[in-house]
Amino acid sequence: xxxxxxxxxxxxxxxxxxxxxxxxVRETPMFKLPREAPLRGAGSREKPFGFYDATVxxxxxxxxxxxxxxxxxxxxxxxxxxxGGRTNHWGxxxxxxxxxxxxxxxxxxxxxxxxxxxxxxxxxxxxxxMLIGVYGGDDDLENTPRxxxxxxxxxxxxxxxxxxxxxxxxxxxxxxxxxxxxxMTQRQDANRLPRLLHPGNALAQxxxxxxxxxxxxxxxxxxxxxxxxxxxNFQSTTVxxxxxxxxxxxxxxxxxxxxxxxxxxxxxxxxxxxxxKNTRQDRHVKARVVVLAAxxxxxxxxxLNSKSTQNPQGVSNSSGLVGKYLMDTVGAGLGGQIPLxxxxxxxxxxxxxxxxxxxxxxxxxxxxGGKLDFARxxxxxxxxxxxxxxxxxxxxxxxxxxxxxxKAYKEAARRYxxxxxxxxxxxxxxxxxxxxxxxxxxxxxxxxxxxxxxHWKWSDHELKQAVHMQKTFAEIITAMGGKVNxxxxxxxxxxxxxxxQIIHEVGTCRMGEDPRTxxxxxxxxxxxxxxxxxxxGAPFVSNADKNPTLSILxxxxxxxxxxxxxxxxxxxx
Amino acid sequence: MEENSKLRQPGGREPELQQPSDREPExxxxxxxxxxxxxxxxxxxxxxLKAMAAVASLPILSGLPLAxxxxxxxxAAKAGAPASLQPPRAAGGPRGDAWxxxxxxxxxxxxxxxxxxxxxxxxxxxxxxxxxxDKSPSASAVGAHHYINEYVSAPGDxxxxxxxxxxxxxxxxxxxxxQRFGKRFTxxxxxxxxxxxxxxxxxxxxxxxxxxxxxxxxxxxxxVATGFYTTDxxxxxxxxxxxVALPKWDPPSPAVLKALGLE
Numbered sequence: 001x002x003x004x005x006x007x008x009x010x011x012x013x014x015x016x017x018x019x020x021x022x023x024x025v026r027e028t029p030m031f032k033l034p035r036e037a038p039l040r041g042a043g044s045r046e047k048p049f050g051f052y053d054a055t056v057x058x059x060x061x062x063x064x065x066x067x068x069x070x071x072x073x074x075x076x077x078x079x080x081x082x083x084g085g086r087t088n089h090w091g092x093x094x095x096x097x098x099x100x101x102x103x104x105x106x107x108x109x110x111x112x113x114x115x116x117x118x119x120x121x122x123x124x125x126x127x128x129x130m131l132i133g134v135y136g137g138d139d140d141l142e143n144t145p146r147x148x149x150x151x152x153x154x155x156x157x158x159x160x161x162x163x164x165x166x167x168x169x170x171x172x173x174x175x176x177x178x179x180x181x182x183x184m185t186q187r188q189d190a191n192r193l194p195r196l197l198h199p200g201n202a203l204a205q206x207x208x209x210x211x212x213x214x215x216x217x218x219x220x221x222x223x224x225x226x227x228x229x230x231x232x233n234f235q236s237t238t239v240x241x242x243x244x245x246x247x248x249x250x251x252x253x254x255x256x257x258x259x260x261x262x263x264x265x266x267x268x269x270x271x272x273x274x275x276x277k278n279t280r281q282d283r284h285v286k287a288r289v290v291v292l293a294a295x296x297x298x299x300x301x302x303x304l305n306s307k308s309t310q311n312p313q314g315v316s317n318s319s320g321l322v323g324k325y326l327m328d329t330v331g332a333g334l335g336g337q338i339p340l341x342x343x344x345x346x347x348x349x350x351x352x353x354x355x356x357x358x359x360x361x362x363x364x365x366x367x368x369g370g371k372l373d374f375a376r377x378x379x380x381x382x383x384x385x386x387x388x389x390x391x392x393x394x395x396x397x398x399x400x401x402x403x404x405x406x407k408a409y410k411e412a413a414r415r416y417x418x419x420x421x422x423x424x425x426x427x428x429x430x431x432x433x434x435x436x437x438x439x440x441x442x443x444x445x446x447x448x449x450x451x452x453x454x455h456w457k458w459s460d461h462e463l464k465q466a467v468h469m470q471k472t473f474a475e476i477i478t479a480m481g482g483k484v485n486x487x488x489x490x491x492x493x494x495x496x497x498x499x500x501q502i503i504h505e506v507g508t509c510r511m512g513e514d515p516r517t518x519x520x521x522x523x524x525x526x527x528x529x530x531x532x533x534x535x536x537g538a539p540f541v542s543n544a545d546k547n548p549t550l551s552i553l554x555x556x557x558x559x560x561x562x563x564x565x566x567x568x569x570x571x572x573x
Numbered sequence: 574m575e576e577n578s579k580l581r582q583p584g585g586r587e588p589e590l591q592q593p594s595d596r597e598p599e600x601x602x603x604x605x606x607x608x609x610x611x612x613x614x615x616x617x618x619x620x621x622l623k624a625m626a627a628v629a630s631l632p633i634l635s636g637l638p639l640a641x642x643x644x645x646x647x648x649a650a651k652a653g654a655p656a657s658l659q660p661p662r663a664a665g666g667p668r669g670d671a672w673x674x675x676x677x678x679x680x681x682x683x684x685x686x687x688x689x690x691x692x693x694x695x696x697x698x699x700x701x702x703x704x705x706x707d708k709s710p711s712a713s714a715v716g717a718h719h720y721i722n723e724y725v726s727a728p729g730d731x732x733x734x735x736x737x738x739x740x741x742x743x744x745x746x747x748x749x750x751x752q753r754f755g756k757r758f759t760x761x762x763x764x765x766x767x768x769x770x771x772x773x774x775x776x777x778x779x780x781x782x783x784x785x786x787x788x789x790x791x792x793x794x795x796x797v798a799t800g801f802y803t804t805d806x807x808x809x810x811x812x813x814x815x816x817v818a819l820p821k822w823d824p825p826s827p828a829v830l831k832a833l834g835l836e
Binding site: 027406 | 671680702703704706727774775777778790791794799800802803810812813820828
């Protein structure tokens with residue numbers, strides 16, 4: 001996003017990418033079937049989300065690029081070493097943070113407030129949604145903001161299972177509303193939107209119009225997570241990089257493993273040093289402004305590794321807070337078998353790949369009224385029904401039928417196929433002192449760069465939240481006349497996903513009002529190094545139950561506006 | 574926005590092929606019990622779909638030979654993605670290893686470890702688990718037993734462990750067949766095979782002396798099911814009707830809504 005915005009403004013941009021080049025249009029396996037893949041597309045150590053997942057050269061492990069965990073910590077760090085990073089495979093869920101989410105400490109005394117409010121970011125949410133293409137509804141629920149009129153694309157009609165959940169969740173007081181996903185249900189208005197988003201900027205309008213004309217609407221088949229060659233959903237490689245490159249102002253150097261930000265005697269950033277992975281040579285590039293968007297933990301690693309006599313604690317770390325207040329999303333799930341869903345007439349369940357509806361957090365009043373034993377909320381993603389059969393899709397039959405085989409087995413497969421639902425809670429984690437990353441003084445990766453060591457601890461708020469998730473899902477499944485699979489945990493540590501597993505890690509360079517208690521100012525500018533900016537998840541002060549990508553994009557746009565303003569005023573660059 | 578404009582080639586080039594989108598769908602929807610047509614597949618006719626693919630990069634989603642399938646994405650690839658995103662393969666394409674496999678031309682090049690006679694036993698057992706009926710063929714007819722071989726021969730600890738389980742299971746099954754009926758498993762009648770399978774079809778209910786056989790059966794059942802239900806015949810058997818490019822997404826049909834009490 002930052003590269004795009006700076007390039008259309010006429011600046012020369014060099015993008016250093018630690019992974020390889022990647023072009024979804026050429027490389028996506030979206031039209032393949034599981035049977036064409038090794039082991040029917042099963043997930044593996046190397047491809048945790050299945051063989052066809054768009055992430056290449058990445059995962060919780062990257063060969064030659066280890067990280068370590070402090071004793072007692074089990075944190076998983078996802079890296080996507082490829083152009084476009086995790087935007088190639090992400091879930092496309094695009095939820096805005098709400099008013100409470102920017103001022104959580106003011107509301108309940110925990111964590112910290114952002115140095116900006118929802119009103120500050122709302123215009124950028126609108127613009128970002130129009131730029132990337134997001135479908136969603138017009139509901140106006142507490143702390144679940146709606147977009148300005150005309151911004152969102154129409155949401156797709158709910159699937160049968162989604163309608164059934166809505167019917168049975170509503171009497172429990174649980175709302176089910178259209179989800180917001182970065183998937184286009186119609187083509188963008190390529191004549192109107194570029195003028196609206198980039199008034200008075202002919203270059204920006206031209207490249208964005210070209211880019212929008214190349215994007216098709218969703219055709220309701222193939223999984224988003226495998227990438228999208230028709231450019232119907234958002235990934236950097238199909239939506240932001242092509243128009244950025246079309247300006248002629250952007251160069252991308254892949255396989256460039258940035259290891260440190262270099263700083264001159266005046267304390268300003270002079271550029272970065274990186275290892276060229278092809279030649280293993282150390283290279284230096286000079287820049288007037290440095291923007292880090294390496295992902296929250298990698299950005300912290302680069303800053304902490306930028307050590308010198310001038311900056312013994314690393315660059316931009318006078319507060320000592322780089323790497324601190326690392327957060328992920330709380331995750332817990334539960335599934336169930338629903339007799340009502342058995343033996344249905346065939347129906348197409350593919351839809352937009354991701355969810356058409358979801359459950360936003362609904363117990364704000366109970367929570368602030370002290371009726372719950374945890375402080376922050378969660379949203380619920382759910383689904384089920386007749387998906388494409390894949391590896392292991394029918395393993396459930398053994399227990400379901402207590403050992404059927406033969407014709408009875410085939411009949412059971414027809415009966416029970418598509419009769420399952422699953423619910424996944426995605427909740428807010430409150431930043432804590434015990435969750436952070438630092439440089440491991442004893443380990444380097446294959447490029448010779450010191451690696452990160454993680455420290456991780458859930459607080460009772462997260463553990464109890466995970467228990468509440470499972471209890472709620474069991475209630476909905478039961479209300480649907482279904483039977484819960486597995487155990488409903490009463491011990492949060494057994495219900496909760498591990499740190500890093502939800503892949504929403506944010507918060508290692510928090511922004512704030514005070515240079516002593518934050519790393520960045522409200523414009524994601526380093527307090528210590530004024531020509532250094534951060535536009536990934538690192539600036540996050542809290543990690544609301546809203547998937548971070550949309551907010552990262554909106555903040556990045558706001559940051560580039562500020563960079564351009566400061567450069568014009570000769571304050572920066 | 575008109576339906577037609579969705580299907581324009583980027584850049585506004587007029588298509589030379591007639592578009593199917595302004596006609597009534599010609600697909601043969603999957604008929605359901607009460608005669609209503611379910612999930613109208615508006616674009617199943619191959620030539621119509623190809624026209625759309627050429628016009629709007631709408632691809633044909635399955636059942637195509639590889640070269641054909643690639644031709645579907647070629648127009649999109651040429652449609653002006655900047656050169657820097659499309660470096661020569663050496664600079665940026667897949668490395669072809671497990672971490673960065675060639676997703677379009679996956680290599681399944683590990684040597685298969687099971688012998689012909691082991692495969693014969695597994696094919697016979699697979700057909701006990703998924704026999705042919707009036708809706709679909711048997712597991713071995715669509716090669717489900719070959720998937721077992723692919724899986725147990727694969728690199729990795731899990732496969733190595735399960736190779737022992739399958740190998741040992743095949744041997745156990747033949748020893749059991751010899752003891753009970755004086756023949757190998759493949760030579761038994763269906764009734765004889767059933768007698769053995771009934772004893773090993775569910776671990777919790779199997780007698781102690783059959784537990785090992787039951788653990789083997791459990792693994793084979795899941796592998797056979799994956800092998801079978803991921804084929805076209807298997808997907809059709811359970812009534813999977815997705816993976817079709819649609820010009821728009823419709824709400825569920827009245828028949829489905831009625832069945833769910835959602836009218």
